[in-house]
Ligand SMILES: CSC[C@H]1O[C@H](OP(=O)(O)O)[C@H](O)[C@@H]1O
């Protein structure tokens with residue numbers, strides 16, 4: 076879908092203090108076939124504990140110029156988490172706690188359209204959620220927040236990623252800007268009837284991970300954009316075999332070097348631009364519950380997100396009523 080935002084608004088225009096973005100880090104979420112990021116300098120590994128449990132793996136922090144980059148393999152470096160099992164909340168919380176404000180996500184996808192061919196790349200701008208057992212929010216338990224999700228991928232970061240990808244696509248392979256990512260539960264691939272249904276909805280690509288990450292990234296005020304590598308035609312195409320893991324892996328291998336190049340160049344652009352995004356202020360008008368009414372355990376759990384608006388939490392702030400509710404709810 077077309078976007079109307081300027082390509083590189085100034086940090087001041089975003090309303091964020093400039094210093095926030097000058098120190099911010101870039102997160103890279105590697106999916107199927109991308110279990111490490113090449114070209115990082117001074118890499119160190121960090122184990123992060125979160126209120127939502129352990130992330131998929133340790134986080135690897137390195138540098139591109141003066142931009143610090145945090146890499147995380149969403150399925151774990153040995154691909155041990157199914158799309159339903161990926162600890163999405165822990166992953167996103169860990170990234171935000173390390174100061175990440177932009178996320179480049181890399182994903183394998185099936186194509187739902189004839190003109191989107193295997194080995195093409197897509198930078199999607201919408202998704203449809205068909206998952207059934209995923210965490211949808213960091214909030215709840217006495218703190219209600221409704222972030223805007225009309226444009227779930229960050230248009231500013233997506234433009235950077237699209238420009239870079241376009242400049243690196245080899246002859247005969249296409250970069251598609253925009254498109255709808257159908258997020259299914261998995262782990263089994265779709266039936267032909269499902270695949271046809273998603274095509275009739277006008278979806279562009281299909282995968283199993285993006286929607287959950289994009290929603291949580293928005294709540295955590297991190298700009299999120301995806302490089303979707305097309306590996307197959309799912310199972311709807313009369314002239315192509317239905318998707319198999321073997322097919323996906325073969326095409327991921329063929330695309331691995333290009334994906335690494337795109338991520339690296341996109342990181343260099345982020346370093347130069349440090350682009351502000353509306354996502355960086357997603358919670359500004361979204362927090363519904365007055366802070367004094369939020370149970371202490373919830374205040375503590377969500378402190379990372381609420382502190383910029385409500386200041387640091389001190390136990391004395393909470394009303395007796397909220398404390399009583401929390402105690403009762405805990406049993
Ligand atoms: C290996 S095919 C299915 C698998 O690949 C995609 O993963 P990711 O988005 O992490 O690259 C898809 O979502 C499934 O998880």
Ligand SMILES: Nc1ncnc2[nH]cnc12
Nearest residue numbers: 183184185281282309318
């Ligand atoms: N056809 C497909 N369906 C779901 N996830 C995928 N990842 C790669 N190809 C896929």
